Amino acid sequence: MRLSRPALAIAATLGLSLLAACGSSSPTSGGTSTATQSGATGTASTPLPGAVGIDAVTATGPLDFTTAPKVDFTKKPVSTSEVTSKVLVQGSGPESTTKDTVIIRAQIFNGTSGKLVDNGYEKGRTTEGFRLGRTDLIKGFAKGLTGVQKGERVAFTIPPSEGFGTAGNQNIGIGPNDTIVVVADVKDLHASLTEVTGNQAPSPAGLPKVEFPKGPTQAPTVTVPKTAAPTKTEQATLIEGSGPTVQKGQTITAQYHGVLWKDGSVFDSSWQRGAPADFPIGVGQVIPGWDKTLVGKKVGSRVLLVIPPADGYGSQGMGDKISGTDTLVFVVDILDAY
Known part of the structure; x- marks a missing residue:
């Protein structure tokens, strides 16, 4: 079951997805979103000439889930061959696993230019949740949010091979050779149920x-x-x-x-x-x-x-x-x- 109408969610915490999930105008399953669109597959990415890594990314400001951090690139381009991350503000408690749903606010950047391509702190936006075990999540996005803690601010890269591949995503300003940089503030995380349990009541008369x-x-x-x-x-x-x-x-x-x-x-x-x-x-x-x-x-x-x-x-x-x-x-x- 798919969405009742097509839904482009270039707003969903990444600009990384076409949000389609159970319930659309087609009865077959599927689902993508700026964070949800199956990650690319294939050979590892090659960093751009003269590239620097995630250490070139800094963010300052309070971690209050209301105020957007000020993110700076000390050098550019930021380009990596794999997902790399750096904790900017230490969190506490258990680390997230692929069984968890992580609640975040995030800013998304083109690592080549340093341009902000999606701002989860803009007016009208709120925290957004991602179940890391979803098979339709961008692979690099799920990897970058695995191992985070509540109250943490983390920066991580998503190379093309873990993101949109050689096609890029021109809708949000990501080219085929651009590494994506995410700065995410983690508000909460929790494990989803894997099944419903309990004594089942009989169906009412006349129903299946x-x-x-x-x-x-x-x-x-x-x-x-x-x-x-x-x-x-x-x-x-x-x-x-x-x-x-x-x-x-x-x-x-x-x-x-x-x-x-x-x-x-x-x-x-x-x-x-x-x-x-x-x-x-x-x-x-x-x-x-x-x-x-x-x-x-x-x-x-x-x-x-x-x-x-x-x-x-x-x-x-x-x-x-x-x-x-x-x-x-x-x-x-x-x-x-x-």
Whole structure:
């Protein structure tokens, strides 16, 4: 399931991504963002002639997540063959791992010119979260934020081979040979749930039956009643989580499984792909049926949704599997909200 409409998020803490996540106008999965766009692969980058490393980057000013640091390049170009980092302000507590979601404010620079290409401190921006285990994150971005601590200010480089590759990203002013420099202030970090646990309540009468014969880490079996589909969106919390309440505008991490009411056929499933999905909620970036039901739920909950076309993909349907008259059934496990 993809976003309800294409969303270019050249704002998302990096200018490094096209933010696409579970819930768009196509029922296949995917997802990219300035920080999320699968990192480049191939041979290691070669630093530019006369290049210097991350030690040439300094940042001064309070670390209060309100005031943007003053970032300077003592020399240019900053260009590296691998991700390199330097702690500018020491944090405390556990170091982040790929199992964690890291909450940051960041400034992003072109290491060749020193030009600021994305400013997470500009008016209207707030802290942004990134689950480091996402397979769609820029590889160098995830590497640079692995091993950080709460309260830390860190600078790190992302060479082309760990970023946008030889294509660069002209939309944000990154050329094919440019190393990206990130200065990030780490507000918090936490581990996402890996599965939803608890005693599952039965589905309400008239709604599909949900079973997990292989446990909560594998796709469920959904049995749809042989009756007419509901004409309005229906929801049921099968397991009530004990985590934070999902707020409008947050990004949620979820496992989900979608079938058609008419025949029970699967049209999309993050469980079947083997990895949860991340997407903004309550802001029109997913189908209306998700925005209307998942805001206000608690992390750790399992939710059953039945969504008619009006709250799904409308009369146009989506792709080859979902027609304009199809009612959708989802099972959603909410693993995180940030």
